[in-house]
Every structure is written in C-alpha cells, then in structure tokens.
Amino acid sequence: MAVDESRADPVEDKSWISVTINGSKQDYLVEQRLSLADFIRNQVGLKGTHLGCEHGSCGACTVIIDDRAVRSCLMFAVQSDGSSIETVEGLAIDGVLSPLQESFQANHALQCGFCTSGFLMSLVARLREGPIDTESEAREALSGNICRCTGYSGMVAAILEQSNSIQGIKENS
Amino acid sequence: MKSAPFKYYVPSEIDEALELLYQLGDEAKILAGGQSLVPMLNYRLLSPANLLDINRVSELKRYSLTDEGLKIGAGVRQREIELSPEIELAFPVLHQALTNVAHVQIRNRGTICGSLAHADSAAELPSVMVALGAQMVIRSGVGDRAVKAEEFFKFHLTSDLEPAEILTEVHVPKLPAKTVGAFEEVTRRKGDFALVGAALLGQWDANGQIQNCRIVCSGVAPVPLRLRFAEDIVNGTDLSDQVLVNVQQSVMDSLDPTEDIHTSSHYRKIVTGVVVRRGLSRLVDQRGAANGSR
Ligand SMILES: Cc1cc2nc3c(=O)[nH]c(=O)nc-3n(C[C@H](O)[C@H](O)[C@H](O)COP(=O)(O)OP(=O)(O)OC[C@H]3O[C@@H](n4cnc5c(N)ncnc54)[C@H](O)[C@@H]3O)c2cc1C
Ligand code: FES
Ligand code: FES
Numbered sequence: 024m025a026v027d028e029s030r031a032d033p034v035e036d037k038s039w040i041s042v043t044i045n046g047s048k049q050d051y052l053v054e055q056r057l058s059l060a061d062f063i064r065n066q067v068g069l070k071g072t073h074l075g076c077e078h079g080s081c082g083a084c085t086v087i088i089d090d091r092a093v094r095s096c097l098m099f100a101v102q103s104d105g106s107s108i109e110t111v112e113g114l115a116i117d118g119v120l121s122p123l124q125e126s127f128q129a130n131h132a133l134q135c136g137f138c139t140s141g142f143l144m145s146l147v148a149r150l151r152e153g154p155i156d157t158e159s160e161a162r163e164a165l166s167g168n169i170c171r172c173t174g175y176s177g178m179v180a181a182i183l184e185q186s187n188s189i190q191g192i193k194e195n196s
Numbered sequence: 197m198k199s200a201p202f203k204y205y206v207p208s209e210i211d212e213a214l215e216l217l218y219q220l221g222d223e224a225k226i227l228a229g230g231q232s233l234v235p236m237l238n239y240r241l242l243s244p245a246n247l248l249d250i251n252r253v254s255e256l257k258r259y260s261l262t263d264e265g266l267k268i269g270a271g272v273r274q275r276e277i278e279l280s281p282e283i284e285l286a287f288p289v290l291h292q293a294l295t296n297v298a299h300v301q302i303r304n305r306g307t308i309c310g311s312l313a314h315a316d317s318a319a320e321l322p323s324v325m326v327a328l329g330a331q332m333v334i335r336s337g338v339g340d341r342a343v344k345a346e347e348f349f350k351f352h353l354t355s356d357l358e359p360a361e362i363l364t365e366v367h368v369p370k371l372p373a374k375t376v377g378a379f380e381e382v383t384r385r386k387g388d389f390a391l392v393g394a395a396l397l398g399q400w401d402a403n404g405q406i407q408n409c410r411i412v413c414s415g416v417a418p419v420p421l422r423l424r425f426a427e428d429i430v431n432g433t434d435l436s437d438q439v440l441v442n443v444q445q446s447v448m449d450s451l452d453p454t455e456d457i458h459t460s461s462h463y464r465k466i467v468t469g470v471v472v473r474r475g476l477s478r479l480v481d482q483r484g485a486a487n488g489s490r
C-alpha cells in the first residue's frame with residue numbers, strides 16, 4: 024500500500040525510479056528525501072543545473088519536466104518517476120550552441136553565468152508556447168528567475184532577437 | 197540532504213491516502229505541489245516523520261466546469277486552471293488572481309487546493325474563494341463534509357482541516373448573470389506575495405447601479421477579510437468618482453492591518469484603500485460590457 028514494494032528498499036528508504044533525461048532513459052535508485060536538483064547534479068552528474076537559494080525563490084535550478092518549467096529544488100527525485108526531464112546540457116547539440124544560447128552570447132546576456140541555465144530552461148519552455156514579441160512579454164518571461172550580476176537588458180535583447188528569427192524562419196518557409 | 201529523513205508514501209487511491217492519514221495521525225504531512233511545503237522541509241522548519249504524496253491519486257486530478265459551476269480536485273495544478281479559456285471566461289476574477297500567484301514555474305507544480313489548505317494570509321486564492329462563495333469539500337475516514345470558504349480560514353497558516361482530513365475538492369458556484377469582477381494587488385516585486393490584494397465582484401443593475409458587491413482583501417488580516425462596511429457604501433451607487441473617494445477614505449479610517457517585516461500597518465492601510473479603489477474602477481470599466489448581451 025505504501026511505496027510500491029517491488030521498487031522500494033524499506034531499509035534504506037530508497038526507491039527505484041525510471042526517468043528520461045535529455046532523451047536517454049535510465050533507472051536509478053534514489054533516496055526518497057533527495058531533491059530532484061541534487062539528484063541531477065550529484066547522482067546523474069549533470070552540474071549545469073545550479074542551486075542558489077534551495078527554497079524556490081531564485082530559479083537557478085529550473086529544469087523542464089514533461090514540457091513544463093519547474094524548480095528542481097522543490098521536488099523530490101522520487102516524484103519524477105516516469106517523467107521526461109530536460110536540463111541545460113540538452114540544449115547544445117554536439118557542442119553547437121542552440122540559437123537561444125547563441126543569442127545570449129551575442130547580446131551579453133550573461134556575466135558569471137550562475138543564473139544562466141535556469142533562465143535558459145524557463146525561456147525554452149516559454150518559447151514553445153509561442154513567440155515573445157514585446158519587451159514587456161520578455162520581461163514577464165524572465166520574471167521567475169533572478170540574475171544578480173548582469174541585469175536583464177541583454178537577456179531581453181537576446182529573447183527578442185531569438186523570437187524574431189524563429190518567426191522569420193516560419194514566415195519565409 | 198536538505199530535508200530531514202521521512203518515510204515516503206505514494207498512494208494511488210483516495211481511500212488508501214485516508215487510511216494512511218488515519219494510521220499516521222499528525223506524524224504525517226500531505227505533499228501536494230510542494231511549493232510551500234518543500235521550502236519548509238528544506239529549511240527544516242518542519243520535519244514530519246511521514247510524507248504522503250497525493251500526486252499519483254488520479255481521482256484528484258480532475259476539474260469540471262458545468263452549469264452548476266466549477267469543481268477543482270486536489271491534484272489540479274494552478275497553471276491548468278489558469279490556462280483554461282473556458283474558466284477564464286466563466287470566472288475572470290479567478291484567472292486574474294492566478295496570474296498573480298508566484299511565477300509560472302511555481303504554478304506549474306502548485307495546486308489550487310494546496311494554496312487553500314496552506315491558508316497563507318497574503319495568498320490570493322483564499323480571498324478569491326471567499327468572494328466567490330466557494331465551498332471546501334473535506335474528506336476523512338468518516339465521510340465528506342463541506343465548509344464555506346468564509347468559515348474555512350481560521351488564522352495565518354491555519355485552516356479548518358484536521359490532521360486526518362484531505363481537502364479533496366473546492367466547489368465554486370456559477371456566478372449570477374452579468375457579474376463583473378476584478379482582482380487587484382500591490383507587490384514589491386513581480387511574483388511576490390502581495391502586501392495587499394483585493395478580490396471584487398458585483399452586478400450592474402438596469403439603472404447603472406452596482407449591487408451585491410463583494411470586497412475581500414488578503415494581506416490585511418490573519419484570514420481573508422471581507423470589507424462589509426465598504427460593500428455597504430458602494431451597493432446601490434453608480435460608483436462615481438465621489439463614491440470611490442469616500443470608500444477609499446473609509447477603508448483607511450476603519451482598518452488596522454497586520455504589521456510585519458514587509459511593511460508597517462500604516463502603509464498597508466493606505467495601500468488597502470488604493471487597491472480597493474482601483475478594483476472598483478475596474479468594475480466601472482465593465483459597466484457597458486455587463487449590460488450588453490451576456
Ligand atoms: C518563491 C515562491 C513564491 C510564491 N508566491 C506566492 C504568491 O505570490 N501567492 C501565493 O498565493 N502563493 C505563493 N507561493 C506559494 C504557492 O502558491 C504554493 O503552491 C501554494 O501555497 C501551496 O500549494 P501546493 O500545492 O504547492 O501545496 P504544498 O506545498 O504541497 O502543501 C502546502 C500545505 O498544505 C497542505 N496540503 C496541501 N494539499 C492539501 C490537501 N489537498 N488537503 C489537505 N492538506 C493539504 C500540506 O500538507 C502543506 O501543509 C509561492 C511559493 C514560492 C516558492
Ligand atoms: S535553487 Fe531552486 S529556486 Fe533557487
Ligand atoms: S550572470 Fe551572474 S547571476 Fe546572472
């Protein structure tokens with residue numbers, strides 16, 4: 024009745040989970056109190072997901088789960104069983120930056136980069152819902168994440184450039 | 197590890213969840229969206245021996261919009277309700293309030309019922325539910341009971357829920373024809389809990405006068421505060437500029453709001469007056485539309 028006995032280890036308080044991370048599916052044995060963020064960083068070894076506040080305020084830990092951007096510090100790894108997780112490592116393909124990452128670089132949208140992976144994942148999820156056409160929409164899209172050193176102007180420019188070029192491609196095709 | 201150890205239970209049926217709650221008593225905490233609970237576990241402000249995750253109870257994941265109104269199950273995320281165009285049309289005030297709850301990333305996990313059960317005095321949804329005359333459907337091993345939103349909130353972070361109970365659903369009755377509404381708030385930063393918020397509803401009659409006005413504020417008192425004295429001032433008036441000035445003054449004269457680290461009681465009082473006036477002006481903006489063909 025409690026945890027599915029076949030997949031839980033009652034002594035260690037661990038459970039087996041099966042997750043797809045950046046397209047590859049694997050099983051992991053996780054301690055039930057392990058946060059999704061610590062799981063991604065320390066057990067899967069993907070250190071691009073950063074931890075700032077660990078209580079939901081900063082957005083540095085944002086990842087995409089089943090197409091929705093979420094705070095990975097506010098979930099337990101065990102809760103992600105069966106889901107598809109995307110992290111910043113999934114954006115570049117064979118070392119070639121994604122167009123949004125390119126725009127970030129070209130528009131000086133980062134300085135120390137600590138916050139960047141969280142912003143990118145929030146924006147990737149948002150841009151899948153539709154284009155961002157105005158500065159105020161861009162600022163709204165940025166509002167769930169905090170950057171403590173660059174400021175947001177470069178990011179706004181990067182988003183608008185990105186959104187325009189996606190639209191341009193659609194209109195020209 | 198951020199959280200202290202706990203035993204993790206993930207039932208797939210409500211009855212299983214209730215049975216577990218009954219056995220574990222107040223040694224257990226329900227985990228819904230986790231957007232308020234997990235920060236407290238991470239800080240170790242709470243260290244419950246058992247966590248009961250209700251995210252896999254499929255029966256709770258439903259919502260329905262019918263002629264009677266809206267029913268939202270405990271597993272329904274805030275973002276799902278926000279994104280429904282039908283709900284936005286039927287309950288614009290709920291939609292507006294939701295867009296003010298935290299950030300998209302948090303609404304993607306946070307549940308409507310979780311916010312109500314959490315009963316934060318600054319949260320948007322409790323005030324909106326009081327304004328809408330919603331009912332909480334609460335289940336325990338003994339059966340269901342229904343509690344009016346107005347009686348559900350007891351104090352800051354305290355509701356009428358007992359440890360062995362689950363808030364399974366919230367029911368929002370259908371609004372009378374020609375109802376207009378608005379949600380207004382003042383926050384320091386986008387996505388923060390509001391210093392003060394106000395949910396307003398009313399109906400314009402054929403003479404261009406507002407009737408049955410409801411004004412419910414968050415952030416002002418330990419529970420959502422219905423400003424009946426302000427409702428009495430505005431009901432039966434055309435909400436002229438003079439009426440708005442009078443209400444704003446009366447709100448500032450009558451209230452003695454909570455003082456906390458975010459702001460003083462004095463400033464909150466001024467902000468409440470402003471928020472109520474702004475909300476009423478938004479009802480004025482909808483006067484023409486409401487008397488059209490709805
Ligand atoms: C950075 C940040 C900003 C935020 N800003 C806002 C804001 O501006 N406005 C706002 O309103 N909220 C805000 N929140 C809180 C957010 O809205 C939460 O989602 C909500 O308060 C709780 O819902 P949940 O589903 O996440 O509940 P959980 O965190 O899972 O649970 C909260 C509490 O309710 C209990 N509970 C949950 N569901 C039930 C149930 N069905 N029956 C009985 N008990 C239950 C839990 O045991 C726990 O005690 C913010 C959160 C963060 C992290
Ligand atoms: S580390 Fe998760 S929101 Fe800050
Ligand atoms: S680039 Fe340094 S915090 Fe954002």
